[in-house]
Amino acid sequence: MKSLEIKLNSSCSIYLGAGLFEKALLVDFCRSLSKRLVIISDDQVPDEIGLGVKNLLDRANLDSRIFYFPAGEIHKTRETKAQLENVLLDHQYGRDTCLLALGGGVTTDLVGFLASTYCRGIPFVSLPTTLLAMVDASIGGKTGVNTRHGKNLIGTFYQPLAVFMEIDLLKTLPTREWNNGVVELIKHGLIADADLFYKIQASVGSLQHDPKLLLEIIHQSCLIKKNIVARDEKESGMRQWLNYGHTIGHAVESIEEYQLSHGEAIAIGLLVETKLSIEAGLLGASVLSDLKKLLAAYQLPLKTRAFQNKERFLHQLQGDKKSKARTPHFVMLNKIGKAREHGCQYAFPVAITLLEEIFDWAALEFAMC
């Protein structure tokens, strides 16, 4: 199978394909850096992946070590970052170091943030191993950690030197993680590419087993994210579209204390925010039922208690980064494949009274039993 290259900017490319690592692409790239290499991964990424990369570098006589941190969203914190910093300092890693972020979105966000501040900034390379990290987290240069106040509130914009998407690594991905990634693919389809949305709809049950289609869909999705980010790197305008489903989804994640996975929370967010576009008279009602069917086909549980306490939910939304004067703002859809823009505006205020009605609807729609 052919591998693909997407130029993210003048200094960073995505390499996408199967068998990339064996084709010496990664080794040659690492050798060209002339740096001490540190692989950082979480402790649940299968050993064969971490040790596979380490062995590859060893066989090429490249100086490398591997360090692990505890897996999971609850460990995407300043504390984990500090622990990793201490490990690197203990081993006397300096500015001659390049970090390799090997894992899902938690790893690429955390290691990217670590790289951006360690010794005032050292290079890093992203090696995403989940579908979600491939199509979303590893592109665009957003890094960060969570705090008890919410998701990703502390972080930086910091680009990797390169991103290597080896789709063979997805073979060990559990179904739940797989489906998390599909949610972000669906989001990209909804905001910018109807063809992508319908392709995902048509490939329920087969995507995971069809490497050619998978490569095509990941490629299509990466291009969407790349193009949006290229027009608005620091998220003051169009990049807000990528937040579709995330205004509500992040609040659900935080209130549920990360017991739902990111994709599961965002699936609920996509449905609620689609309902908002329908209530605002922008979108036909059938989109909501089509979307619900599609998410259910990917076994997303679509259950939460987060809407039971309206006041708490609203408070959480008011802390969203798109809020202005404590009024929550939302990305809206005009149709599948087309997010709304009006002048230079990409997210729109929604009255508290309408939000409260939607919370009542959501409390019933996503009830636990």
Ligand SMILES: NC(=O)c1ccc[n+]([C@@H]2O[C@H](COP(=O)([O-])OP(=O)(O)OC[C@H]3O[C@@H](n4cnc5c(N)ncnc54)[C@H](O)[C@@H]3O)[C@@H](O)[C@H]2O)c1
């Ligand atoms: N920076 C961005 O622009 C951006 C965009 C989207 C999401 N994110 C972030 O991404 C995170 C979610 O990423 P995620 O869903 O990849 O979660 P994750 O990184 O927690 O990975 C999920 C689980 O899968 C395991 N895993 C990873 N690769 C595997 C493989 N190949 N086989 C088997 N298991 C594997 C991990 O050990 C982990 O337990 C969230 O923190 C979210 O905020 C960031």
Ligand SMILES: [Zn+2]
């Ligand atoms: Zn997301």
